[in-house]
Amino acid sequence: MHIHNVRGQLFEAAERVLLRDGPDALTSRAVTEEANCAKGVLHRHFTDFDAFLAKLVLDRIRGIEDRTTTLRVAAGTGNVVDNLADALQDLFGPVTVAIVALITFRNGLRARLREAGLTGIPLVVQGTAMIAAYLTAERELGRLADDADIDTLAPTLVRAGHLLFADRASAPPQTDAIRKMVTNVIAGALRPLIT
The missing domain is CATH 1.10.10 (Arc Repressor Mutant, subunit A)
Incomplete structure (x- = not known):
């Protein structure tokens, strides 16, 4: 090697x-x-196996941070629901779902991640920040209501999305199921399209 x-x-x-x-x-x-x-x-x-796993998680976090930039640039284009559904599908790919389960499973890994300054459930926290950045950009562009509560919408979307993807034994959820969840969560904040 x-x-x-x-x-x-x-x-x-x-x-x-x-x-x-x-x-x-x-x-x-x-x-x-x-x-x-x-x-x-x-x-x-690596000093030990938990240090290795912590570096694995940090590597995946960098990927989410890269996707945050791409998603924020997409604000104002396409359909808000579709953009969010695609972002959640990308965020909760099989590897991320498995790593979130691993973080929950291993006390030593959680300790290492806290030592690295990470709080909450890593990957979920960064995914929430990614969705919040996108929603903020859409609000600034007028596609979401001025009073859209990003601090509630982003974690709601991410946690509901995680629940849809969390079952390792089943196939990933269908795009229609993800779109339905996103539509229901942001319905009150989404401004109607002007034609």
Whole structure:
């Protein structure tokens, strides 16, 4: 395994184990076997397994922060409900849902994430900030009411979205179900289109 690629390969291996076998099966041995490398490779790059998992979470948070910029730029284009439904579908892909379960499952990981300055449930918190940034931009553009309560709408959308996606045993929710939830949550804040 090339030294410049180790972290990425280990992260990808961890995600595969997590998706296939769930959070209780995710161990350093399972990750290194999945990555086809010696167990010592992981411990050469990370102080312990929870430090590795914390870096995995931080890596996924950076992805959400990148998507926040893209979503905010989309404000004023397309349909607000569709934009939100797409963002929630992207946010709650199988890896994110599995990592949120992992954070809930591992006390040591939660402690490491708190040490890194993260509060709440990482990924969910950043997803809420992403949706809030988009809703704020839409409100500024006049597509949401001036009094739209972003501090209530964003976490409501994210938590309701997470509930739709959280069942690992079932297929992801249909786009229509996501759109229906988004429509119901933002109905009072959405300004009608002027034709």
